[in-house]
Structures are given as structure tokens and as C-alpha cells.
Amino acid sequence: MGMRVLVVDDSGFMRKRIVEELRTQGHSIVGEARSGNEAVQLYRTLRPDLVTMDITMRDMDGLTAAKEILAEDPEANILFVTILTDERYKAEAEKLGAKGYVNKTDHLSISKVIAEIGRKM
């Protein structure tokens, strides 16, 4: 099932890669945000089915943005797509209630986790 996805990453280059990957899987991209602040604002407007969230962003980091989004909508589906492999961040993401935590270099896992989230919806 195709999902409406909001892609959050401060790198336009990485957003482009994620967008292309998601489109090939049949999902539609409803918005792109380059910071946590923009992500929170766009989430309120768009109410997407899924948010792919980067962590290292200057304006507001992904964990803080996810916390704000989940405080407003506890049913929000947030998937962290990050370069950080530190277990502490992974544990923090799980504690927040994220639907997954995958490494940006691992495209197979990204596709797999997104497909899994889609099936559960």
C-alpha cells in the first residue's frame, strides 16, 4: 500500500535519494523538510502516514522534532533514517515510540522497515 510520506533531512542531496527510493516503492511524497522545526510545522499541516526523520540537523534535531510530533499525535509513524549508529540514540528513538531506526547506508533495511510499517497500517 502506498503511503503519504514526509521526508525530513537537512541535506537536499539525501532527501533526493530518499524521495527517489520511496517513489520507486510506490509511496507518494507529500512534503520535504530540512529541519526539525519545519518537520513539526509540516506534520501539523499534512498529517502524513509516515515521517522519515534524520537526527543531525542544525535548527532542531530529529529526536526533539519526533518528541514534539508524538506529543501532538501519539499515533504518528516516525522512522529514523540516520548515519548515527550509536546504540544510545537507537534506545532513545525506541523510548520515544518511533517505528524504526535504520542506517542511511542500508537501503535494503530502509525498504524492508517501510514495507513492514505499511503492512501494519
Added chain:
Amino acid sequence: MAPQQLRHTLRYPGGGDNKVAPRSSFGVLMQASLTKKLAVLFFLLALAAVAVNFKFMMDLSPDLTGKTGTDIRQGLHSDGATVSEGPVSQYAYRNRMAFLLGMMVLCFGSIIYLFVKRVVLPLNSVEVAAREMSRGNLSVALSTNPGGEIGSLGKAISDLAANYQEVLLLTGATAGNSILAVERIENLLGQQGQASNEELREQVRVIKKDLETLSSLVKDFEFYHARFDGRKVVPQMPAPKR
């Protein structure tokens, strides 16, 4: 990175950027570029100067009727009597000149102040940040407060730094994965006979996948005079001018 990619805007249904639409004419002015703001300010001040000048000329005109310029300058009527009072005395004339001078000083002072505050200082900070980034320090933060062209330039440089950082980190992380896989292969080979072919094949698959990721990262960039086809650099020189 191609400039077209740097101009990647954040869109959502309903069209337009993520910027909030201004609600009043004052809001429109505040959202306008710096050049437009300066132009509006200069226009208003110039309009005020013209209006004051016009009023001054209108006040002078009754004195000019039937009198020579010399009479006015000397403050005398044509019959030789001293002018004690009238529509425009020399005192009032001096005051108005001083007022006009003050307006001019205020006008140019405001423009210079705004120019330094909104153009020179932000451009200086952008230059310092760009210099730091060129030395490899991508952690330097660029203020995105100034709007208009300077703000856009700062955002474009920040986007460039973000992309640069992302690619470098992904490259490093992918290379790190490959190094780990190679080290495992070395260990397996060191344990001669204990390592199964399947384990070695799995590690080779990991290296191959990571190297393919590295290759695809480079392939996604747009270069001048060359392109990367996934395996090698292919020259792409512009056609010679005839």
C-alpha cells in the same frame, strides 16, 4: 552539486514554499527582499524631501511676485524699506535649509546604517563561514536571520555544507563497513580450514554492496567536463565553439 539541486524548495499541497504568507501590506514589506526595502525607504524619504521643498517653493512664490531677486536676497522692498516681516524671512529661510539638510543627513545616514547592518555585516559573516568551510570545518553555523538575497546566499551555503557533510559521512561510514568486513575475512583466512566458504562469500557480498553504495553516491553528483558512470570517470567536454 548542481545549482538546480541547491534550489530544492520545500513544497506541500496548496503550492508555494514553506514560507508563511504575509497578511498585510506591512507584512508584505517585511517579507520583501532587502533591495526592495531599501528602495521603498529611499523612495519615502525622497518623497518627503520633495514635499518639503515644494512647500518651501510655494511659500517663497508670493515674495517673488513683483520683486527682483536682489530685493529678496537683501531683504528689502523695491522702495528701499527694510522688510521686518513677510511670508518668508531670512531666518525662516535658514531654518528650512537646515531642515532640508537634516533630512538629507537622515536619509543618507539611514541608508548607510541599513546597508552596513543588513548587507556588509551579514556578507562578512557569510564570507568568514565560507572560508572556514573551505578549510574543512563544516561545523561552522551560518545565521539565517537576514532575509532577502543575503539570507538566500547563507542558506545556499548551509545546504552545500549539509550535502558535503552527508556525502563525506556516508562515504566514511560505508568505507568503515567495508574495512570491518575485510578484517573479518582476514580473521577467517587466519583460522585456515575453520572458515566456511559461505562465511567468506557473505563478507565479500558486504564489501561489494558497500562499494556499490559508494559508487552510486558519486554517480549522483553532477560534475563539470566529466561524469562518473559508476565504474570510471568519463570525460564530457563542452562542444568546441565554431
